[in-house]
Amino acid sequence: GQQLNQSPQSMFIQEGEDVSMNCTSSSIFNTWLWYKQDPGEGPVLLIALYKAGELTSNGRLTAQFGITRKDSFLNISASIPSDVGIYFCAGSPSGGYQKVTFGTGTKLQVIP
Amino acid sequence: GAGVSQSPSNKVTEKGKDVELRCDPISGHTALYWYRQSLGQGLEFLIYFQGNSAPDKSGLPSDRFSAERTGGSVSTLTIQRTQQEDSAVYLCASRWGTEAFFGQGTRLTVV
Numbered sequence: 356g357q358q359l360n361q362s363p364q365s366m367f368i369q370e371g372e373d374v375s376m377n378c379t380s381s382s383i384f385n386t387w388l389w390y391k392q393d394p395g396e397g398p399v400l401l402i403a404l405y406k407a408g409e410l411t412s413n414g415r416l417t418a419q420f421g422i423t424r425k426d427s428f429l430n431i432s433a434s435i436p437s438d439v440g441i442y443f444c445a446g447s448p449s450g451g452y453q454k455v456t457f458g459t460g461t462k463l464q465v466i467p
Numbered sequence: 468g469a470g471v472s473q474s475p476s477n478k479v480t481e482k483g484k485d486v487e488l489r490c491d492p493i494s495g496h497t498a499l500y501w502y503r504q505s506l507g508q509g510l511e512f513l514i515y516f517q518g519n520s521a522p523d524k525s526g527l528p529s530d531r532f533s534a535e536r537t538g539g540s541v542s543t544l545t546i547q548r549t550q551q552e553d554s555a556v557y558l559c560a561s562r563w564g565t566e567a568f569f570g571q572g573t574r575l576t577v578v
């Protein structure tokens with residue numbers, strides 16, 4: 356079955372630093388999603404990508420849909436303490452009738 | 468309702484007992500997922516329901532785990548003869564279109 360490898364598994368950064376994490380798939384996806392999970396909460400969608408090569412920003416967050424459709428990355432600029440949490444990528448072959456596969460997560464800690 | 472609702476939010480049970488976890492998805496969402504998450508870890512896929520299709524049960528860790536979805540809406544995840552290693556947060560998500568919406572999870576502790 357499809358697998359999503361997400362890296363790094365965890366990271367500690369200083370407040371104000373930029374962060375980059377990525378996700379690779381063993382097969383092609385036509386939709387990439389990035390979620391954030393705050394402690395004690397369910398994951399919440401940050402960014403959705405629908406087209407190969409697409410670059411989308413949401414505030415300090417930027418995500419890209421890889422050209423090969425097998426990878427995606429998420430960047431966070433000028434990190435702040437509330438960026439702490441677990442970030443998950445997710446992919447789907449297409450729209451709502453195809454199963455979404457989640458990555459293994461990147462745990463982010465921000466040191467004030 | 469406005470979002471995915473899970474109940475109970477916390478459940479403590481004795482080893483060997485059966486538990487039922489409930490998920491009320493967003494109305495109209497045809498897809499429903501169950502995941503398990505150990506403390507601070509990733510999402511472990513358990514089961515996926517899509518409309519009236521046969522569910523994808525490929526993630527269920529043992530035959531002690533089962534789930535059903537009645538009328539294409541509410542889902543119940545049942546764990547029989549609970550073991551200590553079943554302790555985790557169980558997350559439900561529903562989806563129609565691109566985005567999957569998660570509930571806040573049920574934290575299960577087996578003592």
